[in-house]
Amino acid sequence: MLARSDLPLLVDFYATWCGPCQMMSPILTAVQTKMKGKLQVVKIDTDKYPGIASQHRIQALPTIALFIGGKMVFRFEGVLNEGQIIDKVNYYLNGAAAGQQKQ
Amino acid sequence: MAAAGAPAEGASAYEYDLVVIGGGSGGLACAKEAAKLGKKVCLLDFVVPSPAGTAWGLGGTCVNVGCIPKKLMHNAGLLGEGFSDARGYGWKLPEKIEMNWEDLVMGVQNHIGSLNWGYRVALREASVKYLNAKGSFVDAHTVEAVERNGTKHTLTAERIVIAVGGRPKYPGVPGDKELCITSDDIFSRATKPGKTLVVGASYIALECAGFLRALGYEVAVMARSIFLRGFDQEIAELIGKDMERRGVRMIRPAVPTAFERDGEQIKCTFKNMDFGVEMSESFDTVLLAVGRDACTFDLGLDKVGVTFDKSSGKIPVTAEQTNVPSIYAIGDVLESRQELTPVAIKAGIRLARRLYAGATLQMDYDAVPTTVFTPLEYGCVGYSEEAATAKYGADNIEVYVSYLKPLEWTMNHEEHNGEPVRADNSVFVKLITNRADNERVVGAHYLGPNAGEIIQGVAIAVKANATKADFDDCIGIHPTVAEEFTILEVTKRSGQSALKKGC
Numbered sequence: 001m002l003a004r005s006d007l008p009l010l011v012d013f014y015a016t017w018c019g020p021c022q023m024m025s026p027i028l029t030a031v032q033t034k035m036k037g038k039l040q041v042v043k044i045d046t047d048k049y050p051g052i053a054s055q056h057r058i059q060a061l062p063t064i065a066l067f068i069g070g071k072m073v074f075r076f077e078g079v080l081n082e083g084q085i086i087d088k089v090n091y092y093l094n095g096a097a098a099g100q101q102k103q
Numbered sequence: 104m105a106a107a108g109a110p111a112e113g114a115s116a117y118e119y120d121l122v123v124i125g126g127g128s129g130g131l132a133c134a135k136e137a138a139k140l141g142k143k144v145c146l147l148d149f150v151v152p153s154p155a156g157t158a159w160g161l162g163g164t165c166v167n168v169g170c171i172p173k174k175l176m177h178n179a180g181l182l183g184e185g186f187s188d189a190r191g192y193g194w195k196l197p198e199k200i201e202m203n204w205e206d207l208v209m210g211v212q213n214h215i216g217s218l219n220w221g222y223r224v225a226l227r228e229a230s231v232k233y234l235n236a237k238g239s240f241v242d243a244h245t246v247e248a249v250e251r252n253g254t255k256h257t258l259t260a261e262r263i264v265i266a267v268g269g270r271p272k273y274p275g276v277p278g279d280k281e282l283c284i285t286s287d288d289i290f291s292r293a294t295k296p297g298k299t300l301v302v303g304a305s306y307i308a309l310e311c312a313g314f315l316r317a318l319g320y321e322v323a324v325m326a327r328s329i330f331l332r333g334f335d336q337e338i339a340e341l342i343g344k345d346m347e348r349r350g351v352r353m354i355r356p357a358v359p360t361a362f363e364r365d366g367e368q369i370k371c372t373f374k375n376m377d378f379g380v381e382m383s384e385s386f387d388t389v390l391l392a393v394g395r396d397a398c399t400f401d402l403g404l405d406k407v408g409v410t411f412d413k414s415s416g417k418i419p420v421t422a423e424q425t426n427v428p429s430i431y432a433i434g435d436v437l438e439s440r441q442e443l444t445p446v447a448i449k450a451g452i453r454l455a456r457r458l459y460a461g462a463t464l465q466m467d468y469d470a471v472p473t474t475v476f477t478p479l480e481y482g483c484v485g486y487s488e489e490a491a492t493a494k495y496g497a498d499n500i501e502v503y504v505s506y507l508k509p510l511e512w513t514m515n516h517e518e519h520n521g522e523p524v525r526a527d528n529s530v531f532v533k534l535i536t537n538r539a540d541n542e543r544v545v546g547a548h549y550l551g552p553n554a555g556e557i558i559q560g561v562a563i564a565v566k567a568n569a570t571k572a573d574f575d576d577c578i579g580i581h582p583t584v585a586e587e588f589t590i591l592e593v594t595k596r597s598g599q600s601a602l603k604k605g606c
Contacts, residue, residue, distance in 0.1 A: 017214075019213065050223065054227055061217075061220070
C-alpha cells in the first residue's frame with residue numbers, strides 16, 4: 001500500500017496505550033483537511049500491524065513518516081503541531097516537484 | 104555474524120545457538136545478552152489466558168501482572184493517604200476525594216503497553232528472533248512452537264533455556280476458577296472491585312489487600328495460619344496489625360471450602376480452623392493468592408528427561424543447568440530460589456556470559472534484598488530472626504531493635520480521616536548480627552515508608568560483609584528514618600524497651 005500510492009502518504013504510527021499519540025489525532029485530521037488532494041494521511045496501529053512497524057524500524061511512538069513515490073523521505077518521533085507538519089510536508093513536496101522539473 | 108569461539112567454517116548442526124522459552128524478566132535478559140555476544144537467538148513468549156480470560160503481551164509476570172502494576176496501584180493508595188497528611192500541612196483539600204478505578208486501570212495498562220512495545224523493539228534491535236508461540240520440547244535440541252492461530256515452527260538449537268515462570272494456583276474448591284480472580288486479573292479489571300475477599304497470606308495477598316483498602320474498598324483477608332511464611336514473623340505480625348488498623352478485616356485461621364453465585368455477588372463458604380465451624384459471607388470480588396506453580400507441566404519435560412518436582416513444577420538446577428546438559432533454566436521455575444525479577448535477570452545475564460563469553464562468575468543467591476509493598480512497607484536483606492537463630496544459635500546472635508515515627512507524619516493530627524492508623528511506634532528497625540564473627544550483620548529489617556529505597560543501600564553494606572561497628576561508624580542523615588540504622592543501641596538480650604515514649 002505504501003509503495004503503490006499515487007499521492008504522497010503521511011503515515012502516523014501509533015498505539016492505543018500511547019498518550020501523546022492521542023494528542024496527534026485532531027492535529028492529523030486538520031492536516032488532512034488542509035492538504036486534501038495533495039496528501040493522504042494514514043494511521044497504522046502498531047499493535048495490530050507489528051510487522052509493518054518492524055519493517056520500518058519504528059522505535060518510539062508516535063512516529064510520523066512521509067512517503068513520496070513509495071520512499072520514506074522524512075520521519076519524526078514525537079508530537080508535532082499542525083503548522084510544523086504542514087511546513088515539513090510542503091518542504092518535501094516542493095523539493096520533489098523541483099527535482100522532477102530538473103529532469 | 105561471526106563470534107569468538109564459533110566454528111571457522113561449515114554450517115552449524117542447529118538453526119539457533121540458543122532458544123529461550125519464556126519472554127519474562129529472565130528470558131529477555133538472557134536472550135539479549137546472548138545476542139549481544141554474537142549468538143543466533145530465538146525467544147518464544149506465549150500467555151495462556153487465565154481462567155477469567157485475561158492475557159497480556161511480551162514482558163512476563165513482572166511487567167504485566169506483577170511488580171509494575173502492583174507498585175503503581177500501591178502508589179495510588181499512598182497518594183490517597185497523602186490527602187489527609189496534606190491537610191495537616193495547611194493544604195485546603197475537600198473532605199471527600201473521589202477515586203476512579205477505571206482511570207487507574209487505564210493509566211496502568213497504558214504504561215504496561217509501552218513496556219510491551221519497548222521489549223519488542225529491544226529484541227528487534229538486538230536481532231533476537233521473537234515468536235509469540237507456545238514452546239514445548241521434541242528432544243534435547245528441538246523445540247516445537249505453536250502460534251495462537253495454530254501455525255507450527257520447529258526450532259533446533261545447540262542450547263535451550265527454560266524461563267517460563269509461574270502462574271497463580273487455585274485452591275481446588277467448587278467455584279474457584281469460575282467465580283474468583285487472581286493477581287493475573289486484578290490489574291486490568293474493567294469494573295471496580297467493590298467489597299473484596301483476598302484469600303491467602305503471601306506477600307501477593309497482603310499487597311493486593313493493602314492497596315485495595317487504601318483505594319477505599321471494603322477488604323477482608325482470609326488466611327489459613329501465619330502471614331508471610333518465610334519472612335521474619337515478628338514483622339509479619341506487625342504488618343497484619345497495621346493492616347487491621349487500616350480497616351482490613353482478618354478472617355483467620357480459616358480456609359474457603361466453596362464459592363457460589365449470590366445474585367451479583369460471590370458467596371464464600373469457609374471453615375474456621377480453630378473450631379471447625381463453617382460460615383459464609385458474600386463479596387463483590389474474590390481474589391485468590393494461595394501460591395504459584397511453575398509453568399512446566401506442558402513443556403514436555405518428561406519427553407526429554409528433565410527432572411522436575413511433579414507437584415510444584417519447579418526444576419532443580421546446578422549453575423542454572425538441568426540434568427540434561429543442553430537444557431538450562433532460570434527465574435521463577437527454579438527450585439529453592441527467590442522468585443524475584445532482579446534475580447532472574449542477573450542469573451540470565453551471567454548464564455549467557457558463562458556460555459558464550461568464557462565468563463566464570465556464578466549467580467549469587469545469598470543476601471538478596473527484597474521489599475513487601477504492603478501499605479506499611481517492609482524491606483529486608485539476609486536472615487530473619489528465626490533463620491538466624493536456627494543457623495547461628497540464639498547465644499551467637501545479637502538482635503538490635505528500635506521503634507519510631509517519621510517526622511513527616513507528625514503534622515497529621517486528624518490521623519487519616521479520623522482513624523488512628525499510624526501508631527506512634529509504627530516504624531520498626533531490626534538488625535541481626537553474628538557475635539561469633541565480629542558482629543557481622545547477617546540480617547537487616549525495616550518496616551516503614553520507602554522501605555525498598557532504604558534497604559537497597561543497607562543491602563550493599565550487608566553484601567560487603569559490614570559489621571555493627573561499620574554501621575555505627577557511619578554518620579546518620581538527619582532528619583530521616585533510615586538514620587536509625589546508624590544509632591541502634593537497644594538489644595533484645597538487654598530486656599530494655601525500644602519503644603519511643605511521648606506524644
